[in-house]
Amino acid sequence: MQHTGPGYLLSRGLVVDGTGASPRPGSLLIIDGKIEAIGAVSPIGVEEIDCTGKVIAPGFIDAHSHMDFFSASDDPHHFDSFVAQGVTTFVAGNCGFSPFGFVPSSPHRHLIESSLFKAGRNSLDWNSFTEYRAVLEELGLTQNFLHFVGHGAVRTSLSGFEARALSPDEYEQMLGLLDDAMTQGAAGVSLGLQYKPGVFAKMDELDEVARLVKGHDKLLSVHAKAYSSFSGTYPMVPFGRPHNLKAIEDMLALAHRTGVRLQFSHLIFAGSQAWKTVDAAVGLFDEAIAEGVDVKFDMYPYSCGATLLNTLLPEWFMARMPDSLHELGSRARLRLEATVGFRLAGFGYPQIQITNACCSEYEPYNGMYLPDIASRVAKSPFEVLIDILDKSQAEARVLFHDYYNEEIIDRLMRHPAAIFASDSWPEPGGHQNPAAYGTFPRFLCNARERRSLSLEAAVHKMTGAAADRFRLAARGCLKEGYAADVVVFDWDEVRDRPGEAGTGAPAGIEHVFVNGSPVFSFGKVCAKRGVGRFLLS
Ligand SMILES: [Zn+2]
Incomplete structure (x- = not known):
């Protein structure tokens, strides 16, 4: 037998029933985990919670x-x-x-x-x-x-x-x-x-x-x-x-x-x-x-929204990780594509907030945006991006804005x-x-x-x-x-x-x-x- 709760009467609220129907005044009786009654319900010896002025809605x-x-x-x-x-x-x-x-x-x-x-x-x-x-x-x-x-x-x-x-x-x-x-x-x-x-x-x-x-x-x-x-x-x-x-x-x-x-x-x-x-x-x-x-x-x-920093990367670069992070040719191509791509997307370093760098070196900067981190560590935003990907083994988490x-x-x-x-x-x-x-x-x-x-x-x-x-x-x-x-x-x-x-x-x-x-x-x-x-x- 699974858990069943006792009874509750949520009384005199505004019932918004989840179907999209207009709100209507009413009470809601809960017995044994189920909705027993809705509308004009009189107390029947269960705990009553006064919901006057409040909305009663589905979870x-x-x-x-x-x-x-x-x-x-x-x-x-x-x-x-x-x-x-x-x-x-x-x-x-x-x-x-x-x-x-x-x-x-x-x-x-x-x-x-x-x-x-x-x-x-x-x-x-x-x-x-x-x-x-x-x-x-x-x-x-x-x-x-x-x-x-x-x-x-x-x-x-x-x-x-x-x-x-x-x-x-x-x-x-x-x-x-x-x-x-x-x-x-x-x-x-x-x-x-x-x-x-x-x-x-x-x-x-x-x-x-x-x-x-x-x-x-x-x-x-x-x-x-x-x-x-x-x-x-x-x-x-x-x-x-x-x-x-x-x-x-x-x-x-x-x-x-x-x-x-x-x-x-x-x-x-x-x-x-x-x-x-x-x-x-x-x-x-x-x-x-x-x-x-x-x-x-x-x-x-x-x-x-939250995601991984590495979702920014093109498929060709991701496919060659982690080697691509250290190859000069791959990095140069990525840097160029990032410059062009960011412009085409209207998105860039200022929209990248590192929420969890997942590496000790960058942990103090959790919560900061990439350009701010870059100026703190005296590197370019691109270098910081690569560095965080590398040191976190591509695990770093971000909020993109x-x-x-x-x-x-x-x-x-x-x-x-x-x-x-x-x-x-x-x-x-x-x-x-x-x-x-x-x-x-x-x-x-x-x-x-x-x-x-x-x-x-x-x-x-x-x-x-x-x-x-x-x-x-x-x-x-x-x-x-x-x-x-x-x-x-x-x-x-x-x-x-x-x-x-x-x-x-x-x-x-x-x-x-x-x-x-x-x-x-x-x-x-x-x-x-x-x-x-x-x-x-
Ligand atoms: Zn998703």
């Missing part, structure tokens, strides 16, 4: 997360900042990364274990999705989780980070491993086409993966090959099509060809040149949707295909991504203060619309019989407060319940292992 669904690497960690506090912003469910395994799906005997297992998500568990002591699930169910989850299986993880276990096509035998194994994970309940497959080794996969491989996902009637989640108008992952063609548009077209065409349901990950516009392509990009999505392609995108409300401006965020928030996500995780040290602390309060605050969406439409995109997209049964809306994932917040006050280090707690979130158990109450996290569910698709 927020982080539609694009990497927190799966943290859920097997010994430290449940990794989840506190998400609890405090009202997140009750994560959709994880994105961008090609998942902590399962690999060949058990792989000699490359350490590459998966030491991926982007350092603070998570460093040894993956399981050999399949089912075994991973058993470990987590034994350990107990603080929130609900749905998982994609990462194409990158599977491919890494077969061919490491080698820049090549898979052999016929590896190819079969890869498809078999992805197939197994989906059969065992993964929500679909995620691609990470800007990361090693996804960046080395050719279109015929992606087609094959998409057809497999389509066969399971699941989702293909895609971190595309480019998010800026110029990216090293495409060849440099003078006056060519902006790379971010090409990347969107490639994925929409893939979905069109294969019929797969596509989740386009974190639609961003990195660099001011890409901002000029927003109309065209939105047009591509609209056109594909009109032609019957089943596509949605997720987004975040900050104009910065100028992904959006506020008008673009408003516009995307309003788009019918948009659902909301944080794409964030806690870093073991250094500067933190504000998205890990304030994403959902910030979406609500934007909706209110910039009038980008109504209260009910904003809530819908972080609850019911996400539950629909990922086919989460009996979650994401406030309905009788549904799981009692619930957030109580103050619509007039809710906002993020990132502060200097990005780590400030949001305002206005008052109570959070996961499957009927209170996990946050009046500013205090009381998250417990075992209240979250491992969701299967």
Whole structure:
């Protein structure tokens, strides 16, 4: 028997039920982890929480997360900042990364274990999705989780980070491993086409993966090959099509060809040149949707995003790492391409904030922008970039800035295909991504203060619309019989407060319940292992 909470009556609030329907006054009764009644409910001897003047909404669904690497960690506090912003469910395994799906005997297992998500568990002591699930169910989850299986993880276990096509035998194994994970309940497959080794996969491989996902009637989640108008992952063609548009077209065409349901990950516009392509990009999505392609995108409300410093590098340079870092010819070519590429993208050193240099020499500069570090150490920004890549063994983490401006965020928030996500995780040290602390309060605050969406439409995109997209049964809306994932917040006050280090707690979130158990109450996290569910698709 799984944990069931006692009863709670959230009384006299404003019910925003997650379907997009208008708010209505009412109370909500929670019994045994489920929503027992909504509306005019009289107290029946359960604990009553007065919600006068407050919104009662479904728990927020982080539609694009990497927190799966943290859920097997010994430290449940990794989840506190998400609890405090009202997140009750994560959709994880994105961008090609998942902590399962690999060949058990792989000699490359350490590459998966030491991926982007350092603070998570460093040894993956399981050999399949089912075994991973058993470990987590034994350990107990603080929130609900749905998982994609990462194409990158599977491919890494077969061919490491080698820049090549898979052999016929590896190819079969890869498809078999992805197939197994989906059969065992993964929500679909995620691609990470800007990361090693996804960046080395050719279109015929992606087609094959998409057809497999389509066969399971699941989702293909895609971190595309480019998010800026110029990216090293495409060849440099003078006056060519902006790379971010090409990347969107490639994925929409893939979905069109294969019929797969596509989740386009974190639609961003990195660099001011890409901002000029927003109309065209939105047009591509609209056109594909009109032609019957089943596509949605997720987004975040900050104009910065966390990733690895090495995502800046062109494919040819990445393929020859770490040698390329020391070859004069490679460095000279990279420097030239960076100068031209940055100009074409409207992005450059001033937009690169080193959050965690992952090497002792540069650790004192965590949180600083590349040009500032360069002047501190009396080197050029390019030299510092190479030096940090080298000394961190390409592990250095960054926040890239100028992904959006506020008008673009408003516009995307309003788009019918948009659902909301944080794409964030806690870093073991250094500067933190504000998205890990304030994403959902910030979406609500934007909706209110910039009038980008109504209260009910904003809530819908972080609850019911996400539950629909990922086919989460009996979650994401406030309905009788549904799981009692619930957030109580103050619509007039809710906002993020990132502060200097990005780590400030949001305002206005008052109570959070996961499957009927209170996990946050009046500013205090009381998250417990075992209240979250491992969701299967
Ligand atoms: Zn990604």
